[in-house]
Amino acid sequence: MCGITGVFAPGRDAARLAYFALYALQHRGQESAGIAAADGGTIRSHKAMGLLSAIFDEDILSDLSGHIAVGHTRYSTTGSSIVVNAQPLLERTELGDFAFAHNGNLTNTDDLRATLSPTTVLQATSDSEVMAKLIVESKGTMLDRIAAVLKVARGAYSIVLCTQDELYAFRDPWGVRPLCIGTLPDGGYIVASESCAFGPVGAQYLREVERGEILRITGKGLESHRTSVESAIPALCMFEYIYFSRPDSKLDERSIYMARYAMGRQLAKEHPIEADVVMAVPDSAVAGGIGYAAESGLPYVEGLIKNRYIGRTFISPDQKMRSRDVHLKFNPVVENLRGQRVVVVDDSIVRGTTTPRIVALLREAGAREVHLRITSPPIKHPCYLGVDMATYDELIAANYTVEEIRAKTGADSLGYLSLAGLMTAIGREREEMCVGCLTGEYPNVPATHQTRVLAKAEI
Ligand code: AMP
Numbered sequence: 001m002c003g004i005t006g007v008f009a010p011g012r013d014a015a016r017l018a019y020f021a022l023y024a025l026q027h028r029g030q031e032s033a034g035i036a037a038a039d040g041g042t043i044r045s046h047k048a049m050g051l052l053s054a055i056f057d058e059d060i061l062s063d064l065s066g067h068i069a070v071g072h073t074r075y076s077t078t079g080s081s082i083v084v085n086a087q088p089l090l091e092r093t094e095l096g097d098f099a100f101a102h103n104g105n106l107t108n109t110d111d112l113r114a115t116l117s118p119t120t121v122l123q124a125t126s127d128s129e130v131m132a133k134l135i136v137e138s139k140g141t142m143l144d145r146i147a148a149v150l151k152v153a154r155g156a157y158s159i160v161l162c163t164q165d166e167l168y169a170f171r172d173p174w175g176v177r178p179l180c181i182g183t184l185p186d187g188g189y190i191v192a193s194e195s196c197a198f199g200p201v202g203a204q205y206l207r208e209v210e211r212g213e214i215l216r217i218t219g220k221g222l223e224s225h226r227t228s229v230e231s232a233i234p235a236l237c238m239f240e241y242i243y244f245s246r247p248d249s250k251l252d253e254r255s256i257y258m259a260r261y262a263m264g265r266q267l268a269k270e271h272p273i274e275a276d277v278v279m280a281v282p283d284s285a286v287a288g289g290i291g292y293a294a295e296s297g298l299p300y301v302e303g304l305i306k307n308r309y310i311g312r313t314f315i316s317p318d319q320k321m322r323s324r325d326v327h328l329k330f331n332p333v334v335e336n337l338r339g340q341r342v343v344v345v346d347d348s349i350v351r352g353t354t355t356p357r358i359v360a361l362l363r364e365a366g367a368r369e370v371h372l373r374i375t376s377p378p379i380k381h382p383c384y385l386g387v388d389m390a391t392y393d394e395l396i397a398a399n400y401t402v403e404e405i406r407a408k409t410g411a412d413s414l415g416y417l418s419l420a421g422l423m424t425a426i427g428r429e430r431e432e433m434c435v436g437c438l439t440g441e442y443p444n445v446p447a448t449h450q451t452r453v454l455a456k457a458e459i
Pocket of ligand 1: 281387
């Protein structure tokens with residue numbers, strides 16, 4: 001997944017602004033983080049494994065002087081979890097140095113790697129480095145090079161790049177991963193994966209970076225360069241609405257919170273149930289839970305309290321860790337559950353590890369009935385575009401029917417939001433979104449890049 005930001009702030013320390021913006025994007029990746037800053041001449045950078053709070057301190061930030069910065073928080077999908085894969089990546093061209101930060105996954109990395117000069121040494125193991133090297137080996141101005149890469153790179157990429165004196169931001173022609181731009185209060189601009197990064201630095205949301213658009217920000221201001229996107233169909237990731245983006249962000253002027261609230265309402269229409277209370281699995285399903293409660297007329301209660309200091313369970317790399325994490329993460333509010341028929345709203349079931357444990361926790365706390373309601377349709381297919389969704393073998397909905405999943409989770413009933421209902425709730429057309437994880441139809445993933453579809457996944 002990853003969170004990225006780019007700052008162009010004349011007269012200010014851009015690295016500090018990038019740090020606060022990245023802090024608001026920490027939910028997009030906790031594996032490593034880094035910031036590179038340019039002062040018109042030199043680019044300095046610092047990156048390490050772990051959370052931002054552990055990586056940066058006053059001294060490190062002060063060393064990153066300059067009015068331009070790019071920053072990255074990493075959530076690994078391709079490439080191993082090692083510091084050499086941390087970003088921003090630093091590269092050198094005959095034009096000068098540049099720093100580069102990427103959110104997304106390329107789907108033709110091998111083909112692109114094959115076009116690189118045989119003398120090119122790759123240090124990292126990520127698709128991002130291949131893309132950075134393509135820029136190094138292209139010809140012309142930085143703008144020409146980026147435009148050339150946009151023509152050949154397939155998949156998902158939202159990118160911020162700074163040279164010694166300019167900031168660039170661009171998005172793949174499909175527009176899979178979000179990227180938006182805001183204005184800074186004392187002049188200048190900030191680009192970020194999500195608009196929730198703007199509040200902490202006092203920036204005003206301006207607009208989304210368009211798919212296939214290259215923004216160039218210099219001392220003279222902002223330029224927009226549109227590349228041809230005719231052969232690409234729009235494919236904003238549905239999962240940003242379901243789970244990934246923070247609810248206080250907006251995408252194309254639409255609030256993620258309100259979209260999730262509407263999903264909850266729609267879910268209550270599609271799967272009503274006689275019950276006493278509605279609760280949500282915190283934090284990602286809260287808006288959906290409140291929506292379900294509003295539509296059903298049932299009271300909304302807090303049934304689980306989440307330990308805010310435990311990271312996202314999904315991100316820990318091995319399955320053993322993941323299953324232990326669920327108990328570390330949630331504690332039940334017994335008084336809200338004992339003897340109650342409880343509707344539990346969650347945003348998704350992916351591998352099906354978390355949900356049975358939550359149902360068991362609620363039963364132990366005295367819930368009389370547990371009715372699971374999920375604000376996404378069943379996730380039956382892997383993601384090749386940057387969300388860690390697991391493989392067909394691991395995805396529970398690729399291998400079991402809804403009734404089988406209900407039985408495995410131990411719930412009394414289970415209802416998923418329909419795809420049509422999801423679209424109604426978020427107010428977008430199916431044709432402008434990537435719903436590959438729900439349907440197996442990916443707009444920009446070559447068939448050769450997709451893993452075999454198990455027969456059961458077609459059920
Ligand atoms: P699972 O145990 O794999 O079914 O995990 C599903 C839970 O993880 C849901 O409660 C989601 O809120 C959360 N989740 C779904 N997708 C992701 C993801 N890509 N990264 C981290 N957490 C996720």
